[in-house]
Amino acid sequence: MISLPYALDLAGTFVFALSGAMAGVKHKLDLFGVLVLSFAAANTGGIVRDILIGAVPPGAISDWHYLGVSLAAGFVTFYFPARITQRWNPVLLFDAAGLALFAVVGAQKALVYGLNPVMATLLGMLTGIGGGMARDILLAEIPTVLRTDLYALAALAGAAIVVVANVLQLPPGPAALVGAAFCFALRVLAIRRHWRLPVARV
Amino acid sequence: MISLPYALDLAGTFVFALSGAMAGVKHKLDLFGVLVLSFAAANTGGIVRDILIGAVPPGAISDWHYLGVSLAAGFVTFYFPARITQRWNPVLLFDAAGLALFAVVGAQKALVYGLNPVMATLLGMLTGIGGGMARDILLAEIPTVLRTDLYALAALAGAAIVVVANVLQLPPGPAALVGAAFCFALRVLAIRRHWRLPVARV
Amino acid sequence: MISLPYALDLAGTFVFALSGAMAGVKHKLDLFGVLVLSFAAANTGGIVRDILIGAVPPGAISDWHYLGVSLAAGFVTFYFPARITQRWNPVLLFDAAGLALFAVVGAQKALVYGLNPVMATLLGMLTGIGGGMARDILLAEIPTVLRTDLYALAALAGAAIVVVANVLQLPPGPAALVGAAFCFALRVLAIRRHWRLPVARV
Numbered sequence: 001m002i003s004l005p006y007a008l009d010l011a012g013t014f015v016f017a018l019s020g021a022m023a024g025v026k027h028k029l030d031l032f033g034v035l036v037l038s039f040a041a042a043n044t045g046g047i048v049r050d051i052l053i054g055a056v057p058p059g060a061i062s063d064w065h066y067l068g069v070s071l072a073a074g075f076v077t078f079y080f081p082a083r084i085t086q087r088w089n090p091v092l093l094f095d096a097a098g099l100a101l102f103a104v105v106g107a108q109k110a111l112v113y114g115l116n117p118v119m120a121t122l123l124g125m126l127t128g129i130g131g132g133m134a135r136d137i138l139l140a141e142i143p144t145v146l147r148t149d150l151y152a153l154a155a156l157a158g159a160a161i162v163v164v165a166n167v168l169q170l171p172p173g174p175a176a177l178v179g180a181a182f183c184f185a186l187r188v189l190a191i192r193r194h195w196r197l198p199v200a201r202v
Numbered sequence: 203m204i205s206l207p208y209a210l211d212l213a214g215t216f217v218f219a220l221s222g223a224m225a226g227v228k229h230k231l232d233l234f235g236v237l238v239l240s241f242a243a244a245n246t247g248g249i250v251r252d253i254l255i256g257a258v259p260p261g262a263i264s265d266w267h268y269l270g271v272s273l274a275a276g277f278v279t280f281y282f283p284a285r286i287t288q289r290w291n292p293v294l295l296f297d298a299a300g301l302a303l304f305a306v307v308g309a310q311k312a313l314v315y316g317l318n319p320v321m322a323t324l325l326g327m328l329t330g331i332g333g334g335m336a337r338d339i340l341l342a343e344i345p346t347v348l349r350t351d352l353y354a355l356a357a358l359a360g361a362a363i364v365v366v367a368n369v370l371q372l373p374p375g376p377a378a379l380v381g382a383a384f385c386f387a388l389r390v391l392a393i394r395r396h397w398r399l400p401v402a403r404v
Numbered sequence: 405m406i407s408l409p410y411a412l413d414l415a416g417t418f419v420f421a422l423s424g425a426m427a428g429v430k431h432k433l434d435l436f437g438v439l440v441l442s443f444a445a446a447n448t449g450g451i452v453r454d455i456l457i458g459a460v461p462p463g464a465i466s467d468w469h470y471l472g473v474s475l476a477a478g479f480v481t482f483y484f485p486a487r488i489t490q491r492w493n494p495v496l497l498f499d500a501a502g503l504a505l506f507a508v509v510g511a512q513k514a515l516v517y518g519l520n521p522v523m524a525t526l527l528g529m530l531t532g533i534g535g536g537m538a539r540d541i542l543l544a545e546i547p548t549v550l551r552t553d554l555y556a557l558a559a560l561a562g563a564a565i566v567v568v569a570n571v572l573q574l575p576p577g578p579a580a581l582v583g584a585a586f587c588f589a590l591r592v593l594a595i596r597r598h599w600r601l602p603v604a605r606v
Binding site: 051052053054113115116118119122123133137140141142143145146147148152153196197198199200201 | 226227229230231232233234235236238239249253258259260263264266269279280281283339340341342
């Protein structure tokens with residue numbers, strides 16, 4: 001049996017991998033390219049976080065389940081892209097759930113490794129958005145998270161709640177739930193209502 | 203009170219962050235994207251250096267001052283881009299100063315961590331140019347340092363002076379001053395006189 | 405005297421650096437940019453592998469021979485690009501040899517550092533293809549390995565043979581030879597016969 005947080009982590013990995021695979025299919029990558037994008041979109045955030053906090057080899061490298069789940073998402077998308085496209089709205093919901101989960105788990109892991117509260121918050125956010133950034137850089141595009149609707153801010157808020165609770169010595173379990181729920185709700189609302197951050201007037 | 207080298211390091215971080223933020227504003231990134239570019243342009247060189255020499259967590263991650271200074275530069279640029287543009291010539295001067303400082307400090311840190319002289323020189327250069335490369339990659343552009351006027355060479359020269367002084371067991375303080383001054387002067391002259399490296403004839 | 409594997413490793417580094425330098429020359433980079441692409445194309449795969457398995461500073465950073473060989477390839481390509489272009493078919497053969505070598509050596513090093521078989525195979529492949537990916541990202545292009553003919557698959561096969569032999573406790577020397585030969589043959593056949601992986605139908 002596997003624990004609930006671990007199962008959720010793998011579920012988040014699967015959904016993020018779907019987004020990477022879809023982007024690869026749209027850019028006419030071959031099967032290998034699609035699988036690389038699946039893995040990169042799902043795991044780069046966590047891998048970079050682990051390298052930065054000194055947790056090597058990173059979890060996504062030493063535990064092959066992350067690879068397996070990423071490849072499964074890649075194969076499904078490669079051979080049945082229409083089915084994924086048809087279900088894109090639920091995929092977006094799952095993506096918001098994955099973002100919430102990664103942000104909370106990432107912040108917790110950074111705290112465990114002794115990072116200060118400000119940086120633990122940012123590393124939680126990075127865990128959530130790093131995969132999408134890697135996906136876009138591999139496709140030679142400006143990461144959408146740098147100009148899209150409240151994606152990163154939702155991750156930042158979720159991570160911040162976990163870290164503030166830690167500073168205040170509140171119990172970590174409920175804090176994680178509240179952080180993830182807040183991140184998820186903010187992200188879903190941002191999609192539905194097209195909330196965006198401002199752009200500078202030059 | 204903070205030491206002079208530390209204050210200079212933060213000053214260099216601020217100027218490099220300005221260059222990242224200006225690039226983000228020009229590419230119509232949202233506020234978050236501009237702040238990410240600020241941080242990346244100012245800190246990626248040092249972060250990559252620290253990962254390569256095994257100094258984790260990197261200074262720019264464990265010490266939140268670098269983040270704070272980067273974000274300050276990002277906010278100023280985002281809300282008052284015209285004021286930064288008007289002062290672009292002084293910004294270029296400060297950028298040359300930041301380059302000199304980062305190259306010298308980066309080479310010194312690599313020496314402290316036992317790197318050999320050749321690689322310490324290169325890591326000094328990388329500390330100076332890595333941020334600008336990350337900025338351009340995030341914007342899906344070929345890094346300007348790969349085809350521009352003596353930017354990297356100035357950093358290389360400054361770092362080399364520090365390393366050669368170390369090999370010859372000369373006192374490190376004056377060596378750092380000479381290295382930084384030489385890098386700064388070479389960079390400013392390259393801007394004024396449009397010195398460039400050759401391009402291959404194909 | 406240097407050992408045969410080390411000499412082969414440096415030979416692979418030289419050929420990979422040629423591919424980076426040629427790409428830089430074609431994109432009109434200046435001399436410095438061409439040298440950066442030489443080093444990046446030849447060494448990024450190994451550097452990322454070493455960071456991921458915790459072998460810091462990476463071999464390509466602590467041992468300056470890799471730098472020297474990379475720069476030599478860069479200078480030759482920069483000043484005599486026509487001579488490299490004329491010999492592009494032999495260069496492709498050497499590139500296949502470099503791929504075979506890097507994949508096998510990379511997988512072996514990951515096994516030594518205790519990675520599980522699945523990830524050791526992938527890190528072997530990454531050692532082979534990482535440099536080419538870095539080269540293309542620096543040029544703001546989608547990595548060709550994500551959509552080209554069996555390049556990555558050949559590296560994967562070579563690494564897998566080494567890892568399977570390790571799991572079955574077969575002698576490592578012959579396994580490395582077989583793995584490298586298989587990778588080389590597969591890559592050369594893929595070039596000659598234009599074998600490609602499928603692309604998804606959307």
